[in-house]
Amino acid sequence: MSKTLILKSSILGEDSASGMLTDHYIAQLDEPNLNVRDLAAIPLPVLDGRGAQALRGGENLDEQQRHLLALSDQLIDELKAAEHIVIAAPMYNFHVPAQLKAWIDLVCRAGVTFRYTDKGSEGLLTNKKVVVITTRGGLHKDTPQDFITPYMRTILGFLGITEVEFVYAEGMGMGGSLREQELNNAKAHLSRLAAH
Template structure:
C-alpha cells in the first residue's frame, strides 16, 4: 500500500492555490495512508548554530537541542515511511517559502538521510517518488528566474529521491484567462500523476 506524505508550505492558508492543488491531488488518491503536514500552519524552527550542533547528536545537548533533534527525527521518520512525497513550493520572491526551507534544513542530516563517500555525497532515501507543485504569479518555467526547480531537484536528489515530477501553475497574477489556464493545466497533470 502506497504511503504519501503531503507537505504544504504556503503562508496564504485557505487562499493558497498551491494548497488547493494539493487538496485536489489528495482527493484523487485512494490511499488511507496519506499524512499531511502544513509547514505554515505549524511552523518549524529556523536552524541556527545551536540547532546545527543538535542535529549532529551527542550526549551534551541542552533541552532545546534535544527537542530539536527529536523533531528532526520525527520529520525524517515521516519521510522514510513515505513511498511518495508531494510538496507545495510556491514562488515567493523567486524562491521557496522559508517554511519549506526550514523543513529542508531539518531533514538533510549526514549519516541519516545522506552520507559522504569518496565519490561524493550519497542519498540514503532511495526508491521514493516526489511531486513538487509550484505556483507562480508570472511565467518563469524554463527561465533563469526559476530557482525553485533546480533547488528542489538538487535537495531531493541529495537525500536520494531522484524520481521527481514538477507541476507548475503559472501566470496566477496575470489575466483571468491565463490564471485559469495555469490552474487547469496543473490539475490535469496532478490527475495523471494520481492515476499513475
C-alpha cells in the same frame, strides 16, 4: 505510518493556489491514510548555530537542543516511511517559502539521510516518488528566474530521490483567463499522475 507524505508550505491559507492544487491531488489519491504536514500552519524552527550542533547529536545537548533533535528524527521517520511524497512549493521572491526551507534543513542530516564518501555525497533515501507542485505569480518556467526547479531537483537528489515530477501553475498574480487556464492545466496534470 502512511506511505504518502504531503507537505504544504503556503502562507496564504484558503487563498493558496498551491494548497488548492494539493487538495485536488489528494482527493484523487486512493490512499486512506495520508500524512499531511502544513508547514505554514505549524511552522518548524529555523535552523541556527545551536540547532546545527543539536543535529550532530552528542551527550552535552540542553533540553531545547534535544527537542530539536527529536523533531528532526520525527520528520526524517515520516520521510523514510513514505513511498510517495507531495511537496507544495510556491515561489516567493524567486525561491521556496522559508517554511519549506526549514523542513529541508531539518531532514538533511549527514549519516542519516545522506553520507559523505570518497566520491562525494550519497543520498540514503531511495525508492521514493515525489511530485512537486509549484505555483508562481509570474511566468518563470524554463527561464533563468526559475530557481525552484533546479533547487528542488538538487536537494531531493542529494537525499537519493531522483524520481521527481514537477507540476506548474504560473501567472497566478496575472489573473484572468491565464490564471484559470494554468490552474486547469495543473489539475489535469495532477489527475493524470493520480491515475497511475
